[in-house]
Amino acid sequence: MRRVARKRADFDRLARQHGADLYRFAVWLCRDETLARDLVQETFLRAWRAVDSLKDEAAAKSWLITILRREYARTFERKVPPLVSIDALVIEDRDAATPQERVERQQLRQRILALPANYREPLVMQVVIGMSCEEIATELEISRSAVMTRLFRARGLLADRLEEDGEGNGSI
Incomplete structure (x- = not known):
């Protein structure tokens, strides 16, 4: 005790x-x-x-x-979390492009691909990949000013082609 x-x-x-x-x-x-x-x-x-x-x-x-x-x-x-069947689960994709937006993107891609290679490459590297002018210059082995000139001309050509088709507003 x-x-x-x-x-x-x-x-x-x-x-x-x-x-x-x-x-x-x-x-x-x-x-x-x-x-x-x-x-x-x-x-x-x-x-x-x-x-x-x-x-x-x-x-x-x-x-x-x-x-x-x-x-x-x-x-x-x-604690056991409740299980939910994912087969019946519907997830709304709010960021999904509308059919019209998908068509416009496809047309823009086609016009970009139609640009001369020396203009197309720096534009795609900047817009799609997100590279800086310095990175593009290093990759293409050209000067930074040459990259900026090519980007300017590529955007101008693209804007002209979009205006010719009646689809652009000149802001690319």
Whole structure:
């Protein structure tokens, strides 16, 4: 009987000494005060059952924190997310192009492909790939000013061709 009373007194002392720290850690860990209280309670319950295995009282705080972290991990093991059949799921693609936009893009691609290669390459590298003038100059082994001239002329040719077809507004 004395052994149980001593065990209880030792455990009460540990709980008082580390309870506030465990609670603060639990709140920080789960960001929910109610769940934090439950975690601390479960931690103390498991600690009570295993208090005899604690050999060094100086390690009690880290021992309790380890128990709390494991209890928190167990909360995810217990939760089973609801399963939804993806066969019946319809996802709306808000970024999808309209049929008219797809036709316009295809026509623009055809007009770009019809440009002379020395104008087409830098334009595609800039517009499609997103390369800078410096990167294009390095890749094509020409000067930066030559790249800028070719880009200017390519846009001009493309704008002229779009205006001839009656589709452009001259802003490319």
